Amino acid sequence: MASMSSSPTESAIQSAILLSKVELHLDRVPVLQSLSLDVAEGGRLGIIGPAAGGKSVLLKVLVGLLKPDSGSVKVRGTEISDGDENTLMDVREEVGMLFQNYALFDFLTVGQNVAFPLHRQRDRIRKSSGDTLSDSEIDERVEARLLAVGLAGSGNKMPSELSGGMKKRVGIARATIARPKLLLYDEPTAGLDPVTTSKMYDLIAKDQKETGCTIVAVSSDVNALCTFADDIALLHLGQIRYQGKSDSIADADDELVRQFVSGADQGPL
Amino acid sequence: MIGQARIESIGSGILGGFATARGILKLIAGSARGVLRRDYPKGEVVRQMYTIGNKSFVFICITMGFLGMVMVMQSGEQINRITGDLSPLGAQFLRLFIQEFAPTITALMLATRVGAGIAAEIGPMQVSEQIDALRLSGITPVSYLITPRLIASVCMTYVLTVFAVVVTFSAGGLAAWSVFGLNPHVFFDSSQVHTYDLVLGSCKAIAYGSAIPIIAGYCGMQARGGSEGVGSATTNAVIAGSFAVLQIDFFFSGIGFVFFGGGL
Incomplete structure (x- = not known):
């Protein structure tokens, strides 16, 4: 993995994303449960977690593609949880997103x-x-x-x-070309070899340095994401089980978090 | 416990029905907004007209031609058994096809060919998150995807219905002449066609042309999962589209019967 510069969190003056007690059910199944999250302007948050834990759904909630049942979702200071289309249009102008299925x-x-x-x-x-x-x-x-x-x-x-x-790389190019203020990446390196993965994260970091945008990335590649992100959140069954600095996740108190990061067979997962 | 499960199943079916009705109404409203705002890609209406109209033309003409010949032979046979006077055959045949069979059968064929095509185009877009990507780009997917198909479908269903009448009547005339020796001057008689027949046939063609893309688009947008979900959406589009055509036919025929003293 190539070296990655730290993000300009020093200049953060407000939350780019602020979620408070967000609840969401899909087909009566709870997908997000009392989820609260705070991402600083210009920061890099990596979201990891077991499959079907609500990671992709969370990204869609952040841009109003899914409307939460309750709770507050503020993106760059604008409340979007009420699903007002005009507000969403304004917010989406500042957002770029790479979808899990590329969505080309x-x-x-x-x-x-x-x-x-x-x-x-x-x-x-x-x-x-x-x-x-x-x-x-x-x-x-x-x-x-x-x-x-x-x-x-x-x-x-x-x-x-x-x-x-x-396709993934075309998706990254499309998400970043308009230099949005908030970039959401859903599995940005899935299907890429290690060298290309490293190059993609370098490119994303370089873009961020130029634009000062905020990045939220969901990935199953825990090691690469921990190297790239400032903060890591672990989402399990719709709840944040860990949120903290990426370099200290391996020493987390929660056994589930440690097991997920280490990939051990034995444990609560 | 069985009773409770049954009640829950019925309740969930009713709620599902309401949700579908609300979804279709929202789609109709969104498409109408798209028409008024012209909020769709340039050239897309023409492209859709080609897909819906030109590519269905031969299919419709062949089917309607054979149908016209078969119907003339069958009805001529029946008339021969009862009265033996074939002179009103062409005039009644034309009236029946203008107000009933040409729009309805054309629409049923379009519901299968065009409805399946629309659902098969939009379903994968839904499954592969392309529709989410459109929304994220500030585009209203209904205006972008459904509105041009709606405009094209209304226009081309009408045009194809006109062609269907011409082809059926011509083929029917040919069958009447070759099977019964009926003089074409006698068969090609439009004296029984009244204004309300034209109005009724036109209303049906426009209503069918509107319903097919709306229902197919709705089914496509409800696609979930992978290819299985798309397949299911396509099947639903054909079934629901055909069913809608028959319901609309019943509705307009009922109106025709009440207000114009009986269509058929």
Whole structure:
């Protein structure tokens, strides 16, 4: 794993994400239970936990794709738990997200997928100020982003022509191209080899250094995520079992947390 | 305990029915908003018209052509047994097809071909989180995905219904001439077609054209899991779409019967 610079948490002045007592049921099954979470502006939070523990659901709650049954969800100071579409539109303008299943639009080419957020951003700016990115500027930024994720020259391919790892990288390029203030990564390195994993985390860290964005990443690759993130939260059965510095998780008091991090056979899991 | 389980099952079925009705109503409202705001990608309506219209044209024409010939032969046979006077066959046949069979059978065929296609397109998008990605990009998925299909489906169902009438009537005339020796001048008679037949047929075609993409889109958006969920959504789209066509037919035929003194 390549070295990773620390995030600019020193300049944090407010919470980028503040969840308080969030409850969510899906098909009558409790998925998030009295979940509270605080992520500082400019911070990097890694979320780990056993499968079906609610990690991906939590990310969707953070951008209003799922509405909690109760509790408060504040994103960069804006309450979104009431599901008001106008508020959500405003909040989502500042969010980029890599989905677990890549979520690449299969009717668009790779280049069009990566350019999609920029076109949307351009449409919004056109409506307000009128000063927008030109087509050639968008093309340049798309090319640069594809080069950064190691997919230079793939712009004209269709998503169906790509491997899972390549789709993941296109997803990262699309999530980051509009330089959002909050980036959510759902399994950013799943399906990637160790070298590419290291490169992806380096790229994400470099982007963060430039933009000062806040990052929340969910990953099953505990070691890589602990190296990348400042803080780690372990989510188990919809509850936060641990939240603290990533370098001290191995010494956590909770036996379940220690077992999950060490990968031991014996234990409460 | 069995009684309680039964009550719970009935209650959950009723709640599910309400949830489906609410979901479809929301989809109708969202699509209508999309039409008014023109909040859909440029060129998408034309692309959908091609998919729904052009690609269904041959299928509809062949099916309706054969249907027209079979119906003329069957009804001609019956008339021959009763009165032997085949002169009103063409006029009644045309009226029946304009107000009933052409729109309804065309729509039933579109419900299978187009409805399945829409659900099979939108279902994988739902399962692979593409619809979530659209929402995250500030796009209303209903406007983006359903509205262009709705506009295209309404237009093309109407156009295909017109073609269906022409093809069926022509094929019926051919069958009447070759099987019964009926003079085409006698068969091609539009004297029995009234304005309300045209209005009723048009209303049905427009209603069917609206219902098919809405129901198929709803089924696609309800897809869960993997390919099994998409398959189930596609099947549901065909069944629910066909069922909706027959319900709409019953509704409009009932209105026709009450207000115009009987359609059939």
